[in-house]
Amino acid sequence: MAASQDHEWRDWLRTLPKAELHLHIEGTLEPEMMFELAERNGVALPYADVQAVRDAYRFTDLQSFLDLYYAGAGVLVTEQDFHDLAMAYLRRAHADGVVHAEIMFDPQTHTQRGIALDTVFAGLARALREARDTLGISGYLLLSFLRHLSEDEAFATLEAALPLRETYADLWIGIGLDSSERGNPPEKFARVYARCAELGFRLVAHAGEEGPADYVRGALDTLKVARIDHGVRSSEDPDLLRDLIRRRVPLTVCPLSNLKLGVVRDLRDHNLARLLRAGAVVTLNSDDPAYFGGYMLDNYVASAEALDLSRDELVTLAANSLKASFLPSTEQARLMDRLSTAAGQG
Ligand code: HPA
Numbered sequence: 395m396a397a398s399q400d401h402e403w404r405d406w407l408r409t410l411p412k413a414e415l416h417l418h419i420e421g422t423l424e425p426e427m428m429f430e431l432a433e434r435n436g437v438a439l440p441y442a443d444v445q446a447v448r449d450a451y452r453f454t455d456l457q458s459f460l461d462l463y464y465a466g467a468g469v470l471v472t473e474q475d476f477h478d479l480a481m482a483y484l485r486r487a488h489a490d491g492v493v494h495a496e497i498m499f500d501p502q503t504h505t506q507r508g509i510a511l512d513t514v515f516a517g518l519a520r521a522l523r524e525a526r527d528t529l530g531i532s533g534y535l536l537l538s539f540l541r542h543l544s545e546d547e548a549f550a551t552l553e554a555a556l557p558l559r560e561t562y563a564d565l566w567i568g569i570g571l572d573s574s575e576r577g578n579p580p581e582k583f584a585r586v587y588a589r590c591a592e593l594g595f596r597l598v599a600h601a602g603e604e605g606p607a608d609y610v611r612g613a614l615d616t617l618k619v620a621r622i623d624h625g626v627r628s629s630e631d632p633d634l635l636r637d638l639i640r641r642r643v644p645l646t647v648c649p650l651s652n653l654k655l656g657v658v659r660d661l662r663d664h665n666l667a668r669l670l671r672a673g674a675v676v677t678l679n680s681d682d683p684a685y686f687g688g689y690m691l692d693n694y695v696a697s698a699e700a701l702d703l704s705r706d707e708l709v710t711l712a713a714n715s716l717k718a719s720f721l722p723s724t725e726q727a728r729l730m731d732r733l734s735t736a737a738g739q740g
């Protein structure tokens with residue numbers, strides 16, 4: 395794609411209403427903000443400057459990223475910090491044509507450092523409500539358990555958060571599972587997910603990013619999730635892939651993340667186009683955009699370019715994101731109408 399064409403595509407893609415369904419708010423911490431918050435909170439950073447942080451972002455696999463990601467989150471201390479982090483992301487997403495964001499956060503990363511759970515909730519919620527009122531972008535929160543920790547610790551986190559449920563009922567609608575996948579199969583969290591289902595939460599889990607297709611099967615059948623985060627290794631098991639397609643289980647794919655973490659060597663080798671063309675409900679997302687070098691539009695443009703996606707396929711990806719969201723069906727229908735209009739004007 396020529397440079398001028400790239401701009402045209404970007405402008406057109408921006409106009410398509412899209413939902414971002416796989417986004418870790420801690421992964422939107424840009425190096426500039428990391429320094430600003432470190433100074434505000436008197437936290438020491440092991441980097442000389444912003445460039446040194448960016449230079450450190452050369453990841454070999456998921457764990458090499460997670461080590462820096464958890465360390466970076468150490469600058470988040472006050473309610474204002476969580477607000478500022480989320481507000482910066484929501485502005486950015488809004489500018490990319492994201493109309494709805496379902497945002498994961500890792501409470502255990504913060505409570506382990508002595509940050510109160512309500513500090514995290516309150517800051518994120520204030521930003522989401524402010525963005526809804528001022529930008530017209532809606533959002534939900536997905537509380538995510540860290541899978542390298544025990545199921546008992548996940549239960550303790552859930553118990554600690556439940557008293558806050560009513561206060562954040564308009565936002566906290568679901569549960570996720572993230573962090574180091576290999577060696578931490580979904581079955582480890584079977585009981586806590588069953589409890590979350592009983593409580594009426596919507597369920598998602600990371601599976602099939604670095605872990606095998608079996609983990610996707612486990613997330614689907616044992617955890618009973620409504621969506622699979624990543625899921626790109628599902629294609630290694632034809633029976634599983636057939637089931638995902640038949641049951642219309644959305645996959646929240648993150649192309650630039652997969653590239654940066656070595657899940658794929660080249661975006662041209664990414665299987666998202668093959669999955670889409672086989673009938674899977676593929677959505678595009680940015681995962682941890684501050685660390686992986688791209689927000690929502692960057693993921694769309696890079697994928698379109700590397701995989702030769704057609705305009706119809708790009709509209710399908712946007713439509714999938716709206717339909718795979720946890721928004722009420724009336725709101726989904728309203729956004730689908732907006733999408734048809736925008737797509738027709740390209
Ligand atoms: O891509 C990811 N995978 C697993 N855990 C994560 N936590 C933040 N990002 C990720």
Ligand SMILES: [Zn+2]
Nearest residue numbers: 418572623681
């Ligand atoms: Zn993720």
